[in-house]
Each structure stands twice: as C-alpha cells, then as structure tokens.
Amino acid sequence: MDGPIEFGQFEEGRHCNYWALDPTIQRELRRVYTDGEFEWAEPRLEEFGEVVGHTIADNADYIATHGPELHSYDKHGEVQNFVRYPAEQFEDEELAYEAGIVADAFRAPPGRDEPMPFSHYFGMLYLLSYAETSGFVCPVAMTAGAAHVLETFDDGTLAEYYEALTSRQYEDVIEGAMFLTEKQGGSDVGAAETTARYDEDSGYWRLTGEKWFCSNIDGEGTLALARTPDAPEGTDGLSMFLVPHGDPDGGVLTKGRRHAFDGAPPPAALNDQYYRRLKDKLGTTAVPTGEVEFDGTKAYLVGEQERGFKQMAEMLNLERLSNAAGACGIMGRALLESRIHAANREAFGKPIQEYPLMRADLVDMTVDHEAATAFTFEAARVFSDRERAVRASEDGTAADGESDRSDAYRLLRLLTPVAKLKTARMAIDTASYAMEIQGGNGYVEEFVTSRLLRDAQVLPIWEGTENVLALDVLRALDREAAHEPFVTTVQERLDGIEHPALSDTAATVESEFHELSGAMADLAGRDAEYAQLKAKRLARYIFDVYTGALLLEEADDALAADDGRMALVARRFVDRELADEEARGITDGDRFAVEYFEPIVHFAPVRAEAVAGPPVEDQS
Numbered sequence: 001m002d003g004p005i006e007f008g009q010f011e012e013g014r015h016c017n018y019w020a021l022d023p024t025i026q027r028e029l030r031r032v033y034t035d036g037e038f039e040w041a042e043p044r045l046e047e048f049g050e051v052v053g054h055t056i057a058d059n060a061d062y063i064a065t066h067g068p069e070l071h072s073y074d075k076h077g078e079v080q081n082f083v084r085y086p087a088e089q090f091e092d093e094e095l096a097y098e099a100g101i102v103a104d105a106f107r108a109p110p111g112r113d114e115p116m117p118f119s120h121y122f123g124m125l126y127l128l129s130y131a132e133t134s135g136f137v138c139p140v141a142m143t144a145g146a147a148h149v150l151e152t153f154d155d156g157t158l159a160e161y162y163e164a165l166t167s168r169q170y171e172d173v174i175e176g177a178m179f180l181t182e183k184q185g186g187s188d189v190g191a192a193e194t195t196a197r198y199d200e201d202s203g204y205w206r207l208t209g210e211k212w213f214c215s216n217i218d219g220e221g222t223l224a225l226a227r228t229p230d231a232p233e234g235t236d237g238l239s240m241f242l243v244p245h246g247d248p249d250g251g252v253l254t255k256g257r258r259h260a261f262d263g264a265p266p267p268a269a270l271n272d273q274y275y276r277r278l279k280d281k282l283g284t285t286a287v288p289t290g291e292v293e294f295d296g297t298k299a300y301l302v303g304e305q306e307r308g309f310k311q312m313a314e315m316l317n318l319e320r321l322s323n324a325a326g327a328c329g330i331m332g333r334a335l336l337e338s339r340i341h342a343a344n345r346e347a348f349g350k351p352i353q354e355y356p357l358m359r360a361d362l363v364d365m366t367v368d369h370e371a372a373t374a375f376t377f378e379a380a381r382v383f384s385d386r387e388r389a390v391r392a393s394e395d396g397t398a399a400d401g402e403s404d405r406s407d408a409y410r411l412l413r414l415l416t417p418v419a420k421l422k423t424a425r426m427a428i429d430t431a432s433y434a435m436e437i438q439g440g441n442g443y444v445e446e447f448v449t450s451r452l453l454r455d456a457q458v459l460p461i462w463e464g465t466e467n468v469l470a471l472d473v474l475r476a477l478d479r480e481a482a483h484e485p486f487v488t489t490v491q492e493r494l495d496g497i498e499h500p501a502l503s504d505t506a507a508t509v510e511s512e513f514h515e516l517s518g519a520m521a522d523l524a525g526r527d528a529e530y531a532q533l534k535a536k537r538l539a540r541y542i543f544d545v546y547t548g549a550l551l552l553e554e555a556d557d558a559l560a561a562d563d564g565r566m567a568l569v570a571r572r573f574v575d576r577e578l579a580d581e582e583a584r585g586i587t588d589g590d591r592f593a594v595e596y597f598e599p600i601v602h603f604a605p606v607r608a609e610a611v612a613g614p615p616v617e618d619q620s
C-alpha cells in the first residue's frame, strides 16, 4: 500500500502527472485490464498523464481564450470554410493521436498483437479531460466514434477514411464529427429534413439542407444523417453519410495535407458546403461548433440505406460513454485542485482542510468521484467485452444491436444512458464546489475552476439531455429487457461479498436492490405517461444500486489484500445515497468524514482491521 499523497507539495493542479496523482483511475483500469494489458499500458498511461499535466494543460489554458476562428470567405469572396486554429491545438492533436488515444483500440499498437480494449481509450480520454475539459476531448471522441461506425458498418469502400481515423501518425490522421442536430430537432432526430440524392454523373450522394450544431465542423470524417428520396418520415427514413471537409475527388484531406497548405486550403480543394458561423458558446472553446449548409455536398453512403439512425446509435453509445469518462476526468481535476488548495490555504490560523465541514466536503467529492469512475469504467469494460465479441464473431453480427441479444449488449443499453446522465451532473456539482473551495479566486478566469465549470455544463446537453437519456433507460428496459442482466449482475456481486466489515453496507444495498427491482416491475405495468414521470428517478436509483454493489465488490477484494480504503468509500456512498436516515443524519452521531479523511481524500494506507467495526460513533 502506498500513500498518503502529499497534495500540499503542489501549488496548483498543473505541471504534475495526472496519472500518478490519481489512484482511482489506476485502480479502475487495473481492475478491467488483463495483467498483460495493464503491464503494457501502465508506462504509457504514466507518460500520457505527464504530457497532459504539462504541455496539454498549458495549451488548454491558452486555447481557452484563443480558440479556433472561422473565416468563411477568402479575400476574393470565395467560400473557403477555413477554421484557423492556434498552433497549441495542433501540438495537442499530435501528442494525443501519436500517443494512440484512438488508434490503440482499433489496431495492435507497438508491442502488442491485438488492439487494446476500448477501456484503454476511455482511460486516456479521462486523463485528457483533466486538461482539455470537454474541448479537444470532443473531436477525439468523435474520431473514435466515426472509426467505430466504419469498422462496424462499412464494407471496405471507405477503408481509406477508416485508416486515417485510426492512424497513429499525425500526418495521416483525420478527425471525425457527427452532424445530427437541425434547427427543428436535436433530441427529435427523426425531424431531420436534410435530403440526399444519388448523382449518377459524379458517383456521389449529394446532400442538401442545414445542420444546426456541428462540433469539429471541419472534420474530414464527418458522419451526417439525411433522408433519401421516398424514405419514410421519422428516424426510420434516415441514412448515414460520410461528408468530407475536402473535395473527395482530391483524396482524403489528412492533417499532413492540410498543414502543407499555406494557410487555408484553396476553395477548389473543398467539398461543396458552407460554414455559416461558429457558435459563441459558454465553454468548450477548443472545439469549433458551427452551422453548416449543405448544397449538393458530396457524400458517401455508410452501411445500408435507411438504417442510418440505428447505425448512429452505435456511435452515440460510444460518445455517451466518452462523455462519462470525460466527466470523471473533470471531477478528477476539480478534486485535485481542491485537495491542493485545501492543504495549502490557511484561514483562522489553520489549513482549511483541518476544518470539519471542509473534511466532509472533500470526503464527499472524493466518494462521488470514486462512484462515478467505478460505474463508468465498469460500463466501459462491458463495452469492450461486447466489441471483442463482435469482432471475434465470424459474420460480424450484432452490428446495430438488432440481432444482438447478448447480456453484454442488453446491459450496456442500460448502463450507457445511466452513466452519461449521472456523471454529467456529478461533474457540474464537483466543478462548482471546487470553484467555491478556491474562494474568490475560483471565480476568476486566471484559475482553472471557471473553465472546469463552464466546460462541465455542456455534459448534460450534448449527446442527449438528461430527459432524453432517462427515456432511453425506459426503452432499454422495455425493448431489451435490460433488467434481466442487470438483476443477475447485481445479485452476483452481492452474493460474492464475504468480508464481515461489509455486512451492514451490503444489507442496505441488498434491501434497496429488491426495492428497485420491484419499482422496475411496477413501472413496466404502468402507462407511458406515468413511466416517463418517474424515469429520471429510476435512472438515478439504478446508478446508486449498481454503484453500491460495484464498490462493495471492490471493497471486498481490497479487504482480502488488507486494504480498507474502498470499504470506507463503499460505506460512505451507501450510507449517503441508499440508507434511511433520521433527521437528515444530523442526530446520528456519525463523525465518519473527520475520522477517515486521510485514507479517503489523501489515500493514506488503512488496514482492513481498522475498518472492521461499525461507523465511528459519537463518543461524547
């Protein structure tokens, strides 16, 4: 057992190693990787944590106030759709893509015979989010998402694009994007009006219409939804297209080719579209989000016609889990800044971390981070397992979920929206509180907390709002009977808890688990209006029970190795989120946060015997 970590040695959460200072992500990845995978990955994650903590963290601070600019026209009045990025952004891109942030999950990286599980991608994205809190993280996630879609649905026609999306050589890289939202519909994707017709002369599909929110607007591997002639209304009539930024007749416009131009590529090198303007956003400065007009824009059909929405669901699932991993990374950074500041800042003659209320705040922020990360990386593990199974299946079955009735897929359908819904809100809460812990400075732009909060605020909106995700939870239960694998996996975990120090906590989770199962059965018999009214509560309840069981399992394993910290984390989470309390806990005599501050917040070693008893009671 290592630790504690002396957070007071730092002045701020920059110029340090985000991997080395985050035992939570280390533990979660060690848990979901095989030994061989972890051995391969650990030094690389350490190296990436160092790069993100130094160069990328500095660059992110700069880009936050010097973000991309759009120059729609050239000096002759020709449309040039030129997005001008600061050089720091290119440096970040090169560092991240060459570190394999996307490539490693798709191609065997150096030193391995097969790709890493997707958990590795989610782990790197988490680390990147410490610095690039939802900005550059967005294009990275969409690059992985577009690659995932092409790998799953393309018949090889778009192999060049797939190769570029998954390249480790920065010169050969292209990035993905995802154009769904139109003015009349973001949540209601089926309202899309963009049309596609096949042009015999050029051999391309031609798109016409407007897209209203287009992040990474100039991505070369953009996937867009459009309606072909005579297609039905709603989502069933949508097909998926790859819409390059460059004129596809000129070949794939890789990063290397783009940088070879002196400034903007000439208008003749571009596809037929118009970038109207970039949105003036609250945050996420590093990613240009704009409005696009398609006007006979050249495009390739991806997969089957009129299956675009189902295919896009595969990308969305990956984006939603990426969102969750990013949310956990933001929480990690917010917590790092808070731990450092609370150790150094003195008020009334003592470091503020000495005060009971601050101890309780930091304990609860830490427990939230542990809970969010455990849930997200468990979902990432299920995602990785399913992808491996799909890749290994002879016919590549189960591509869009329709023929996939596996437990992994059905469980994932439930865990993904829940992960995105819960972690997004937790990230905002943690970032908001981290700002307050910095005091007045936290509200000042020179400190990172204002950016953390601004960037976190997008997490519940893009890739589906909380309400939309809660409705997706209902769909997963209704259409995929996702409660079946959910119930099995929670029960197995609870049955496996052996250590007596966990018995009270396990009993609480077990009891709530049965109540939750009853609630799921009850909702299944109710009308749609009633079920929708309760959907968000249900999603949160699912998170709490599943996380309770997960943390208990981790605690049980750790106790067997004479490590009591996770037992404390599980106990605090369950007591807070699932246990009944009288008078809101004010009278219960519990001094947990004061007693266990060091092991929980600073990772001080705590042996199993030290947590064997019931929670510390008021002795007065």
Ligand SMILES: Cc1cc2nc3c(=O)[nH]c(=O)nc-3n(C[C@H](O)[C@H](O)[C@H](O)COP(=O)(O)OP(=O)(O)OC[C@H]3O[C@@H](n4cnc5c(N)ncnc54)[C@H](O)[C@@H]3O)c2cc1C
Pocket: 178, 179, 180, 181, 183, 184, 185, 186, 187, 188, 213, 214, 215, 216, 281, 284, 289, 458, 461, 462, 463, 464, 465, 466, 467, 468, 471
């Ligand atoms: C910074 C940023 C970047 C973005 N980038 C992209 C991008 O790259 N590509 C892309 O396609 N989109 C992008 N979006 C758009 C985003 O995905 C949508 O804004 C989001 O899905 C919501 O859609 P909407 O704006 O049309 O809101 P609406 O769908 O109109 O929703 C408005 C409100 O109504 C609620 N609501 C809707 N339907 C229901 C219902 N049935 N029951 C209960 N409540 C409901 C929603 O929860 C929301 O609170 C981006 C958005 C932002 C802010």
